[in-house]
Amino acid sequence: MLSILSPIMRIIEIPLQALQRRFGIQRLAWAFLLPNLVLFGLFAFLPIILNVIYALTGGDNVLLGDRPFVGMQNFQTLGACSNYLDPNTCTKDLFWRAVWNTVWFVTLQVGFMVGFALLTALVLNRDIRARGFFRGVFFFPVLLSPVVVALIWKWILQRNGVLNAGLEAMGYDSFAWLVDRGWAFTWSVFLSVWAHMGFYTLILLAGLQAIPRDVYEAALMDRASPWRSFTKITLPLLSPTLLVVLVLALIKSVQVFEEVFAFTGGGPGSATTFMIQFIYQTGFAGAPRLFGLAAAASILLALVLVLLTALQLWANRRNVDG
Amino acid sequence: MGKIVEFMTRTRGGGKMDWTDWLTYCYLVLGILLMFGPVIWLVLSSFKTEADLQRFPPRFLPYAQETVMVDGYEDPLPLFQITAGEYEGRTLAQLRRVGLVAQMIDPADPETRLRVDISNREPLEHLSLAVENYTGLFERFNFLRFLWNSTFITVMATVIMLLVNSMAAFALSKYKFRGRMTVLAIVIGTLMIPQTVVLVPLFLITQQLGMLNSLWGVIIPGAATPTGVFLLRQYMITIPDEILDAARMDKASEWKIFWRIILPLSAPAIAVLAILAIMWRWNDFLWPLIVLSQTENFTLQLALNSFQGELNTEWSSLLAMTVLTLLPIALVFMFLQKYIATGIASTGGK
Known part of the structure; x- marks a missing residue:
């Protein structure tokens, strides 16, 4: 397995060695962190923020630019209930059933x-x-x-x-x-x-x-x-x-x-x-x-x-x- | 049998069984029945013909009806034993059934047609594995495609995850740079928010990256797991820094130190993470369900789930497919039980 990866690893080594000469050993850590941080940022951190934006906008467009701001309306729709114990009295009865x-x-x-x-x-x-x-x-x-x-x-x-x-x-x-x-x-x-x-x-x-x-x-x-x-x-x-x-x-x-x-x-x-x-x-x-x-x-x-x-x-x- | 009972009833101290020991073994036997029973039943059922599966009450072992080739008929004819009436004791082949009467012939004398009341005949059967349930999967469905999709996703996601996570773990365990604690805090922070609660924005990001309906859309978003970084970091901390210093003296580059020294030394932790990653990806369901909407991109799990709705009653294919889906995991478990157990216990999740 390692022998197959060997040439790939050597290719990755070239730019990293250049970075190491330029920035020194300790700061090279960022190069090691980079792929993980990019994935983290895109698929874990950014979604948390975007989730809030989605919750505050309406419509059925997935693109954020096409979504009108509606404030707390989504939360109000979910929470519109005259009796929380009885889902039949809620606007979104399925939510309360769930x-x-x-x-x-x-x-x-x-x-x-x-x-x-x-x-x-x-x-x-x-x-x-x-x-x-x-x-x-x-x-x-x-x-x-x-x-x-x-x-x-x-x-x-x-x-x-x-x-x-x-x-x-x-x-x-x-x-x-x-x-x-x-x-x-x-x-x-x-x-x-x-x-x-x-x-x-x-x-x-x-x-x-x-x-x-x-x-x-x-x-x-x-x-x-x-x-x-x-x-x-x-x-x-x-x-x-x-x-x-x-x-x-x-x-x-x-x-x-x-x-x-x-x-x-x-x-x-x-x-x-x-x-x-x-x-x-x-x-x-x-x-x-x-x-x-x-x-x-x-x-x-x-x-x-x-x-x-x-x-x-x-x-x-x-x-x-x- | 006596030996087995003797073996089972011997207690460790060599003393007599008291009632608590009996209770213990009763519980364990019940446990085997309840935990193993359903899976054994699934495997046995998957070898039954569709006709046998429709039978109620079901039988334990798979049977198939015996057939015979008769001159003048293209298809093999099912054989029956006649239990009562005029032809009692003879073995006849059935041509067709009309209401309560069956038209039958003697294979030795195919010219004479006999009429037999259907309550007077019993099918001749023998134990037989309906292997066609399995071979049919490859012929009738895009099974190889699903298998390939699942395998591709599992292998690629595991390799990418191992590489990316071990690089990050290396940086977080072996370097003292500014911002290290911030990064670590972010990693811990994302542990709190599982994928299940950020589905909507995750969908948008995947779509914007053009990965919707592509296997990469399943592979990439799951690659940076906080669990993986954590597990590997904890292990790499225990590798002494002196080894790194010695390598640096020899003018080894940092990358070489990483993949020539740190990676081989972290092999046990990487193995545990690899097993976990394979399990996660192979069994993954919710995210692929959202990302992959075209049948040709389905993983085995998605295919199974959609077929149980479509085929509805065609259990023979469905059961065979279920068995094939659980087979890789069962094999991994048999050989690596110990690693899996410790791995899951130490990361605290699946």
Whole structure:
């Protein structure tokens, strides 16, 4: 591999050597940074600023020069609601449905996922055989693509699927799972827990293994019950890791889109439409393309994410300080 | 079997299993069923014929009906075992079915047509892998095109990302220049804003650069990840500066120091990042969905997603395609499990 790159590397060396002679060693750092900074500026930094401009302008033109300034109108459209708890009273009812769906989804998904991840980590932390294998079993769905995850479960849940066959074998009626609003949502939560749990299990397992053994041995000497050593030793010592896991899971969960979109397409109706899908639909999927509205919604989402990230940094620091 | 049970039930201390051990293994077995089961079911199903897939309740293993070539008929005829009635016990080939009655012939005596009630016949079947599900992908769909698009995006994006990120990480870890902290702060700052919340302006910029509907539009915007710079910088800091000084004494240029010394020494971190990048790009969905709107530019993920809507019921092709899409990742995982686990745990994200 290196031998193929060798001539390319030599060609790059020529201008860099000239720069080095001209500006000296320390300032050459900028040359190394340049490609990354250009990409960063164009695709990470500039978009943040442009997003604000989009949110403050209207129309369905993507070019900024053709977009009339509308002030806070996009935010007002999103926020026009006589009762925030009832999306039917809102101008943009889909937005509020997406908001409430996301709130419910995040609560359930993060709750179940962190709960099961903790349970799994505790099980894997016991003296079991083939721990590496079992860790892999719980971890591998993390690597599957969202579309693959969605199709795997769609195939199981479809009308002639294996789940319905099992139900009929046990004497129940088969059921059109993804046509029912409640079940489609429930399965979306399940699928998301299934796909991402392994990642958090891994982090929690690392946290558990960092707890020194002798603490437990001391507790055993004092005849502490297993439950007592769990609540008095494991949980307090694991709590910094647990906090990090919780915040990480929240950040990911708020951005739920890909696997559920491939799974249900946001339906039936809008039962599984979440924030990102609202942004995608408003800005990219339908006509007219309401870029301003999409940008306004994504700024609101970004605020939530910044808040959560601040929480994460705080949790990380607490973790390091111990 | 007894050996397996003995192996499974032995606890580490060599002592007896108590109820918590039983509970533990129950949980693990349930875990295997729930985590592996769906994927195994997918793979098994992908080898079934379309007719077998429509069958309810489904069977575990893939079967295919036996057929026979009979003189005077161009296509092979399906074989049936007759279970009741006049011709009980014979094996007949079916010509056609009219309502509840099937017209059948004995392959040994193709002239005489027999009428059999369809409830009196059972298809003759044998275990068989419907490989045509897979070969059909290459014949009927633009599968190679999608495969190429996905591979091209994954390889190019990974190479560009590794080069650009390692250069930046080198600058941030081995030089003391003015503005270093500002750059580092910007890197951390962008960690907070994921791609998902700047989709609209990202779309504009990509369009203005003429990269809409081109594979480069997927490759370039994802190349400068803050995660990559971070991971590599943390690793490069641990490389002692004395090595660099020694190289400078020997009049090596800075670029040579970078790719002859720093890059080879950072190989473990680069390997981890490479695996992560391959996974991210291969599985990427939302951004390609926005950038690529023409079918010939679709990645495997996009193709899968659009076909599940279009084909609707043609599961045989869809399942085969799903298996082929997850195969590369499954292989990478099998060989590099340890690296992936540590890589993901240390960067805190996928």
